[in-house]
Amino acid sequence: MRLQEKFELSLLITLPTKKIKINVTHEMLERVQRLTDRHERQRRQAEQARFEAAGLDLDDDDDPLGRAMSAELMEEARLQRALGKLLDTGDAVATLAVRRELQKYGLDPHHSHRPPKGVSARGRWPGAEYRGVPCQLPVNVPATYAAGATIVAWRISGRHIRQLRETFPHGRPLGPPEAVLEYQEIAQHVMTPGDIYRDALETLLKRGR
Numbered sequence: 612m613r614l615q616e617k618f619e620l621s622l623l624i625t626l627p628t629k630k631i632k633i634n635v636t637h638e639m640l641e642r643v644q645r646l647t648d649r650h651e652r653q654r655r656q657a658e659q660a661r662f663e664a665a666g667l668d669l670d671d672d673d674d675p676l677g678r679a680m681s682a683e684l685m686e687e688a689r690l691q692r693a694l695g696k697l698l699d700t701g702d703a704v705a706t707l708a709v710r711r712e713l714q715k716y717g718l719d720p721h722h723s724h725r726p727p728k729g730v731s732a733r734g735r736w737p738g739a740e741y742r743g744v745p746c747q748l749p750v751n752v753p754a755t756y757a758a759g760a761t762i763v764a765w766r767i768s769g770r771h772i773r774q775l776r777e778t779f780p781h782g783r784p785l786g787p788p789e790a791v792l793e794y795q796e797i798a799q800h801v802m803t804p805g806d807i808y809r810d811a812l813e814t815l816l817k818r819g820r
Contacts, residue, residue: 627753627754628702628751628752628753628754629751629752629753629754629756629757630749630750630751631705631749631750631751631752631757631805631808632747632748632749632750632805633705633747633748633750633805633808633809633812634744634746634747634805634809635744635746635747635748635809635812636744636745636746637745637746639746639748639812639813639816640746640748642816643701643704643748643812643816646704646816647701647704701748701750702750702751702752704750704812704815705748705750705751705752705808705811705812706750706752706753706756707815708808708811708812708814708815709752709756709759709760709807709808709811710756711811711814711815712760712763712807712810712811712814713756713759713760713763716763716766718759718762718763719759720753720755720756720759721753721755722755722759723755723758724755724758724759724761724762725758736764736768736772736801736803737772737775737776737779737782737798737801738768738771738772738775738794738797738798738800738801739798739801739803740798740799740801744809748812757804760804760807760808761804763804763807764802764803764804764806764807767800767802768800768801768802768803771797771798771800771801772801774797775794775797775798775801778793778794778797779794
């Protein structure tokens with residue numbers, strides 16, 4: 612990971628965050644777990660080396676210093692986890708994924724975005740389809756990232772949502788078949804913030820990062 616990416620992701624521990632749930636497949640969930648487990652092991656090894664260099668033993672219960680650890684070393688460990696080993700939690704994985712996705716659409720992820728009037732990330736958007744994914748990954752991402760995902764989704768979907776609202780003011784039609792088909796043809800272009808999150812995570816995992 613580039614130094615700039617590490618610095619930007621370190622903002623995760625200082626920025627206001629928002630809890631989101633990303634719809635994922637079992638395979639995606641397992642890959643995220645493997646990724647975070649690997650980085651947690653690397654973080655643990657690096658932290659152990661630093662404590663050993665200071666004459667302490669993290670795993671020795673008979674060592675009073677090893678049990679207590681000084682406040683300075685605890686703070687150093689916290690900073691190293693934030694700045695040097697960011698991919699040791701699902702939160703950091705999701706943050707990196709969403710950041711890259713927003714940048715792909717030309718959006719500054721750290722800018723304070725205001726969704727267009729009348730747009731909300733809550734509730735079900737007109738035309739939103741259930742994707743049939745079996746799992747959810749609960750994570751925290753910077754609040755500006757969540758707002759940015761809503762902006763991107765609305766840029767893609769806003770025109771189609773307005774069309775659905777105008778053409779089908781009472782919601783999804785049950786018939787006749789022509790109306791159902793017309794609704795589906797418009798709805799297939801609707802992308803929600805949840806779709807942005809899932810695409811972001813899927814792209815990151817495909818890169819093997």
